[in-house]
Amino acid sequence: MDNDVEIFAKLPNPCAGPLFYTTASEVATRTFVRDVLNIPAPRIIAWSADRNNPVGAEYILEEKAPGKPLGSRGPNKPITDWLTDQPADLLGPLLGRLWQDWDIWPMKDRITMIEQIVEIQRKLASTKFVKSGCIYFREDVPNGTALVTNPPLRPPILERFTLGPLVEKELWRDEKASMDMNRGPYESPQELVEALAENEKKFIKAYAHPRMNYARSLTKPESPDDMLDLLDRYL
Secondary structure, eight states: OOTTTOEEEEETTTTTTTTTTTHHHHHHHHHHHHEEEEEEOEEEEEEEEESSTTTOEEEEEOOOOOSOOGGGGETHHHHHHHHHOOOOOHHHHHHHHHOOOOGOOOOOHHHHHHHHHHHHHHHHTOOOOSSSSSSETTTTTTEEEEEOESSSOOOOGGGGEEEEOOGGGGTSGGGGSOOOOOOOOBBBBBHHHHHHHHHHHHHHHOOOOOOOOOOOOOOSOOEEEEEHHHHHHHH
C-alpha cells in the first residue's frame, strides 16, 4: 500500500464451501478467536461476503502477520549469514535442509516456541460450545441461536456473535445448495447425525433415479429405495 503497510487479499476458492456463508463464518470465527479468546490472529481490515460488489467477488483483506519464517534464523545470527560461512559445494543441500531445520534453534528458543503453541491449543481446546454449528456475526445470520460456551464466556463482545448453519461442503454440493435442509445449528450430537440422515433422504427422494446395472452389486445398495431403506434403518 502507499503507506508501506503490507496486507493480504483473499478470494474464496469455488471448492471452499457455500457462497456467503463460508466467507461470513471465516471472518466471524477469526474475530472470535482474536477478540474473545485473545489468540494472536491477523486482524481483518475489510471484507465482503456478497459477490455483488465493485470487486465482483467475495473477499477478505487482512494484515500481514508479523514475524519471520521458522527457518530464517540460525544459532545467534540469521540463517543467510550462517550459510555464507559454509563451503560453496554444501550450500545447495544446506539451503534445502536448513531452511526449516528445527535442530539449529537453541533449546531455550525451541521451548519458548512450543509453550506458545501449546497455550494457543489450550485456549482452543478449553472453549466448548453447547451446540453444533458455525460462528457468524449476528447481523449476518439474524435467525441464528445464541453462542453459549461451557464454561461460559461472558465478555460483552460475545453478543456480536451467533451460531448458524454448517458450511460443510457435502451439505451444499450441487442441487443440495438450493434445497431446504437442516444444516444446523444442532442442539445435540444425536440431532446432528439424525439431521444428516434426513437430509440425505430428502436429496434421494428429489433427485435419485434407478439405473440399469447389469453388474449389480449383491452387497451395496444401488437404487433410491435401497438407500432410503438403509437410512431408515440407521435412524
